[in-house]
Amino acid sequence: MIATALTTVVLAVLAIGAALAVWQSRRWLAGRPAAVDVVAGLRALPGRYLVDVHHVVGRTPFNARFHALVAGGFLASLALLVAMGAGIAGWRIVWLLLAVVLAAMLAGALMVRHRRRVVRPRELSQGRFARLPLSLLGFSGCLLVVALDQAMGGVMPETLALVLVAIAGVALADLVWGVWKGPLKHAVHGALHLAFHPRPARFHDGAGRDTGLKPLPLAPQGDAGIGEPGALGVERPVDFAWNRLLGFDACVQCGRCETVCPAYAAGLPLNPKKLVQDLVVAMDGQASDAAYAGNPHPGRGIGKAHGGAALPLVGHDAMIHPDTLWSCTTCRACVQECPMMIEHVDAVVDLRRFQTLELGATPAKAAVMLEELRATDTPGGRALARRWDWAADLSLPRLPAGGSCDTLLWVGDGAFDLRVQRSLRALVQLLRRAGVDFAVLGDEELDCGDVARRLGDEAAFQSLAVRNVAALNARRFTRIVTADPHALHTLRNEYPAFGGRWTVVHHTALLLELVGSGALTVTKPVGRSVTFHDPCYLGRYNGEIEAPRALLDAIGVERREMLRSGLRSSCCGGGGGAPLTDVAGERRIPDVRMEHARETGAAMVAVACPNCVVMLEGVVGPRPEVAEIAELVLAATETAR
Amino acid sequence: MPDAAMPDAAMIDWAMLDVAVLLSIGRHPVSGRARRAATDAQALEMALALRPRRLTAIHAGPVADGEALRAYLGMGLERLTLLVLPEGGDPVEPLVAHLRRLAPSLILTGRQAEDGEGSGMLPYLIARGLDAAVVPDVVRIGPADAPDTKPGSANLVQALPRGQRRALIVTGPFVATIHPSAPPARPSAFGPARRGVIEPVAAQAAADLFLSDCEHRPWRPKPKLMRVKRGGSALDRLKAATESKSGKGQLLVNPTAEAGALAIYDSLVEQGILP
Structure with a gap:
């Protein structure tokens, strides 16, 4: 019974x-x-x-x-x-x-x-x-x-x-x-x-990691795609692929993404949990966020957002405010922490693609950058030849089409920045000191398109990618070395879709190899307390967290770890075009990160990314000194005179 | 003499506003790549912001660089008329003929082309051909709202050197050139640029003999005449170098020909251009 x-x-x-x-x-x-x-x-x-x-x-x-x-x-x-x-x-x-x-x-x-x-x-x-x-x-x-x-x-x-x-x-x-x-x-x-995950390769039964954005087909598919609004990117919930919508529905509102989001920590109007919940409720016919019972997007209340499955997602009165969308630094901390394996960054980029490609609604400074990028292939609207101004006295060997060398140095857009030029000079001096056979592309190196892609401008990205791939495929080399993790990620993980398959290594891995093989000898150990700030695009995007640490240990620093480091590192605020979209928050993201560094009591923050150098050095003092790893290695391997 | 093609020459019908925008193909000063011309894009922005009943965007030139025009379509234009001229053809006559047929109440364009002759004369020649007024360096256009103005006139704000602004009331159809300090052009988006339609219209044009006679050289900045004041204290020199002379000019209202000529002559002597 x-x-x-x-x-x-x-x-x-x-x-x-x-x-x-x-x-x-x-x-x-x-x-x-x-x-x-x-x-x-x-x-x-x-x-x-x-x-x-x-x-x-x-x-x-x-x-x-x-x-x-x-x-x-x-x-x-x-x-x-x-x-x-x-x-x-x-x-x-x-x-x-x-x-x-x-x-x-x-x-x-x-x-x-x-x-x-x-x-x-x-x-x-x-x-x-x-x-x-x-x-x-x-x-x-x-x-x-x-x-x-x-x-x-x-x-x-x-x-x-x-x-x-x-x-x-x-x-x-x-x-x-x-x-x-x-x-x-x-x-x-x-x-x-x-x-039915949209990135099955991220699981242990696949490659274990899958972080590159997938190309958006720009050419109209037959005659059907053209003329329909929403053809490029995502305007309404129904414009997402069904398995992405399913992913949003899997959200259990545990808030782990919220606790790691750098934008949320700095009080920018973005809470990744609320963003996913906005997408979840927007799948209903007549949707409002009134029933949401978690923390809001900072500075924005709850109950004002309205939408529906066939209504635009982004807008001042829609489910997602444009400031929320443009606050994301694409650091993937939320994806790393999500137990439901939701791909927040893909959703953000899909939404940004529609805003940029269909509406031209990219925030002001980012739009200016994109227009200059389309006209000159550099984000600042400068001549390609000026990328090499900092190396005028270094007589860098240029690799002509058809030529060959061992290591191709990709300098990236940091070469236009006075601060980053210092670390690039250090890297070139180290390569010379170690006797590496290297060359650069010269005027055929264009912007890699990382920022354009993450701002949603897939058209500008693909145009740059196709030409960069053609330039690189016309030359023979064993590997590409770059000091820019964003370029590393783009070349290594996103150019294969455009026919570019090369060995791409970060300069920290190369320098570790050179120190290990004895090509560089540590003569003056640093001896200071240093904490290493992992770049998102090196750590979470590419899983490389060991080489920089081993390199720091090799040059004799007293290494201290921040509470959040390695794959769980916190973003400097410089990724995803966030410095260009420049959404206001209660604090600046680099200030939050520098606070983490201060807590370790280390005298110096070692960084391995041009964006991180610029963002962290912009924090007002007193603060730990900021040094690029190449600069530290250069000082530590100075040969006695 | 009133123009037969413009029957309502005396007023602008704001409810049925009919705007034509003349768009050229620009050149990026660094890369030399074809792009939307900066002030033409601002003219289109101003035209779009006016929400006219009819908006006609016109480009006159050879078909070759036509794809660069898509940057204008990306701002939200659905179609753009391309008056197809032979290579080296003078665009003024075909534009005047086309505009005469359209008879818009407002014609907007940038102040100067970034390519070709780039003399900034085109708006004046068009206006002469249409017998309309020209207002250069406009930064704002709207319907006149003061009660004592004639209905159908326009309130304009014109940019003057050194950031000064002048309010104008203009009656009747006119040609306005847009100043770089006008509201910035909206970004151009890839999707609408791809979908927009460029409608080629065959046009007859005489060869531009002046331009074909010219020698073409890469652009470089014009040398600026610097008046270096010597002597005096460091403060004086700093003031001389940085102080703006705005508001200190001489304003002559309806001067006689002799008084005007004398003022210009004195000014040239003062600047050291005449002995």
């Missing part, structure tokens, strides 16, 4: 849950088509969950434990309860087993309650999530009593047992109702998102 009631309740509620999930799927299936290997994705799903998701969740062990207890106990108890319907209900051992898994779930639920009621991290959303501990405790607690009682032969009055079953049923209904718009939505959508 009890078992029948229990199974009936569970099956009914699960059926409702499944129906809700199917109903919800209409929202994300409305997106644009996407090429997805459904079978391979579903087969990879358990592995991706157990390896990739747990790798992220495990960074906060308490959360990982309660999640394992609650989710594991919940799923196991549901499976047992359904199996009971299939006729194993009479067995005491089944009841005992059920009691064990429910006890595990109860323990997890108590931990959830502790986190949500006692610890109360401020990044957690309230609203529908506030009832979660109660539902979890109600379901696991009541059923635990019933299961224990049944395991012991059923001493409890049947009425009381039925009441407990009813309470558990209500709690279960509340949980399953969450598949619709509550906490449990992430279970269904997160699983499907893992299977």
